[in-house]
Amino acid sequence: MNRIPLRRALGALGLAALTAASVTACGGGDSAAGDDFGLAQPGTITAAVTAGDYPFVSPDASGKPVGLLVDLNNLIADRMHLKIVYKTTTVQAGLPGLTSGQYDLMSVGLVASDERKKSVAFTKAIFWGQNVVVVPASSTAKSIPDLAGKRVGAGANSTQEDFAKKKMTTSQLVSEATDGAGVNQLLAGNLDAMVLGSTHVGQIFTEHPGKLKVALTSPQDQPGAEAVNKKLTKFLDAYNTELTALANDGTFLKLYQKYFPNLPYPTQMYQFWPSIQQQIEKQGKPTP
The missing domain is CATH 3.40.190.10 (Periplasmic binding protein-like II)
Incomplete structure (x- = not known):
């Protein structure tokens, strides 16, 4: 998970x-x-x-x-x-x-x-969860191709990092120590997207109301x-x-x-x- x-x-x-x-x-x-x-x-x-x-x-x-x-x-x-x-x-x-x-x-x-x-x-x-790609509220990204060449964060050695390596091959993957650190980088404009687990997203949105949104989701294998x-x-x-x-x-x-x-x-x-x-x-x- x-x-x-x-x-x-x-x-x-x-x-x-x-x-x-x-x-x-x-x-x-x-x-x-x-x-x-x-x-x-x-x-x-x-x-x-x-x-x-x-x-x-x-x-x-x-x-x-x-x-x-x-x-x-x-x-x-x-x-x-x-x-x-x-x-x-x-x-x-x-x-x-x-x-x-x-x-x-x-x-x-x-x-x-x-x-x-x-x-x-x-x-x-x-x-059993899903991989959720979260982007800034102003982003127009809605699919993996939309993030080609973009900086996409994921927690080091996480399921989300595995997903990004396998599915988001045209993006620039940035390994983050924790999900929290990655979200902070996303909010600071140093990332274009962050891959999170489905159980995390609700809490993230509660912590940062109106600042982020879901670009796409993908069930875990x-x-x-x-x-x-x-x-x-x-x-x-x-x-x-x-x-x-x-x-x-x-x-x-x-x-x-x-x-x-x-x-x-x-x-x-x-x-x-x-x-x-x-x-x-x-x-x-x-x-x-």
């Missing part, structure tokens, strides 16, 4: 606090139960997060990571009788840290591409999931078991609807979670 910009309300101090801090949530049982998972720190899940992944994970005013994946992973850690600690990094640095054993889990919505599967494993699917160190097969199996339980009992859908109140649950996800399809049908919710 996708990375999401910081809320406007956060100042530099809040971001610095998140970058420097590690936040721990305690599991409900004996942490020694997870010692045989092969985690970087026995009994503790070391989860990498980014500073611009709202509403999956982002810092609150104090710099503490909050969001859908924090709520979800706190629950899963508790059910697995493990502690969990969140450490802030970037996708670009986090994936190598995952393969080296510095982290156990990358708690970011990433598309489980074939290239990424060469170095990391993935949890069961958590989301695969669902998003969290990355896991490939060596942690037992941990991944146990994690997926608990994720499945939370999907089947309605907890995951409640979290989704809490953090995405205006975004219908993606019907592409029904193939992975038929129980959620049944829950949606009982609610009588509209589909995309």
Whole structure:
């Protein structure tokens, strides 16, 4: 899935606090139960997060990571009788840290591409989104050809960067450290467009009313999931078991609807979670 910009309300101090801090949530049982998972720190899940992944994970005013994946992973850690600690990094640095054993889990919505599967494993699917090309409100661009020769930004090592490299070959791709940084460059006139994930766009437009608009959208090829160190097969199996339980009992859908109140649950996800399809049908919710 996708990375999401910081809320406007956060100042530099809040971001610095998140970058420097590690936040721990305690599991409900004996942490020694997870010692045989092969985690970087026995009994503790070391989860990498980014500073611009709202509403999956982002810092609150104090710099503490909050969001859908924090709520979800706190629950899963508790059910697995493990502690969990969140450490802030970037996708670009986090994936190598995952393969080296510095982290156990990358708690970011990433598309489980074939290239990424060469170095990391993935949890069961958590989301299916779209790539959205955002331009200044004054722009006349409505298609990929309209952006030929233009400077188009995308988050480094993100699904959106993969999309731009594959589909926007006539544009000049600019790799940005975060979505927030790219949007700032777009607003400053240093970019002509920025590729974002569909879950990010509403927040971006709320933060910058009337300044940006959507030029075009394109469905992602695969669902998003969290990355896991490939060596942690037992941990991944146990994690997926608990994720499945939370999907089947309605907890995951409640979290989704809490953090995405205006975004219908993606019907592409029904193939992975038929129980959620049944829950949606009982609610009588509209589909995309």
